[in-house]
Amino acid sequence: MHMPIIAPSLLAADFYNLEAECTILNQSVADWYHLDVMDGRFVPNISFGPMLIEVFRKHTTKVCDVHLMIEEPEKYAAEFKKAGADNLTVHYEACKHLHRNIQQIKGLGMKAGVALNPHTPVDVLKDILADIDLVCLMSVNPGFGGQSFIPHTLHKIKALRNMINERGLNVHIEIDGGVTVENAKSILDAGADVLVAGSTVFKAADPKAIIAALKAL
Ligand code: DX5
Ligand code: ZN
Numbered sequence: 001m002h003m004p005i006i007a008p009s010l011l012a013a014d015f016y017n018l019e020a021e022c023t024i025l026n027q028s029v030a031d032w033y034h035l036d037v038m039d040g041r042f043v044p045n046i047s048f049g050p051m052l053i054e055v056f057r058k059h060t061t062k063v064c065d066v067h068l069m070i071e072e073p074e075k076y077a078a079e080f081k082k083a084g085a086d087n088l089t090v091h092y093e094a095c096k097h098l099h100r101n102i103q104q105i106k107g108l109g110m111k112a113g114v115a116l117n118p119h120t121p122v123d124v125l126k127d128i129l130a131d132i133d134l135v136c137l138m139s140v141n142p143g144f145g146g147q148s149f150i151p152h153t154l155h156k157i158k159a160l161r162n163m164i165n166e167r168g169l170n171v172h173i174e175i176d177g178g179v180t181v182e183n184a185k186s187i188l189d190a191g192a193d194v195l196v197a198g199s200t201v202f203k204a205a206d207p208k209a210i211i212a213a214l215k216a217l
Helices: 015-027 050-058 077-083 098-107 153-166 184-190 207-215
Strands: 005-008 032-038 063-069 087-091 111-116 134-138 172-176 194-197
Touching: 005 172, 005 207, 015 207, 032 050, 050 063, 050 077, 063 111, 077 087, 077 098, 087 098, 087 134, 098 111, 111 172, 134 153, 153 172, 153 184, 184 194, 194 207
Parallel strands: 005 032, 005 194, 032 063, 063 087, 087 111, 111 134, 134 172, 172 194
Antiparallel strands: none
């Protein structure tokens, strides 16, 4: 049995105390920093960009998993590489030339991910799955932390897991939005292997214990 990859989302961190929040993550069994970039165009919210990611990069050895919720991600891919991103995920719905964008990300030396909004069926990945390292299934509508998990996501996870296994591929299934200690087991049982958790981790009294509990599932 493989242990899941735990990717706390810094969007839910206390921005007045970022140093302390990063120290907690660094001392925890978390595997990745999940970093949510929003442009106010693709999603109705604006978060942070490469400048802050560069700061995180300097103070952690964990994988920097950057989730771009932005239009025209190709304009910024090199910036995110420079800032220290290890994984760069773009939205299927934001890319006219997804294959080209994936090649660009891989050409820059990063792992390439594709994120799908809740309404986008996993079938659209059929002809790109072999070229990518990660699929991020949004289990809430992107733009904000603290929303409730959309149960239909479990069907999408199962269908995607079948697609990946049938082809003998090695692609991560990352679930993003509304992940809790209570629903995480059903998400993993459906076939996901990466759990993003924002509020569940950072609003907890003991974030390290919550991360450990997710990791132990
Ligand atoms: C939402 C972001 C998520 C968010 C998850 O658009 O992509 O990564 O931080 O937050 P929670 O875990 O609070 O739903
Ligand atoms: Zn995210």
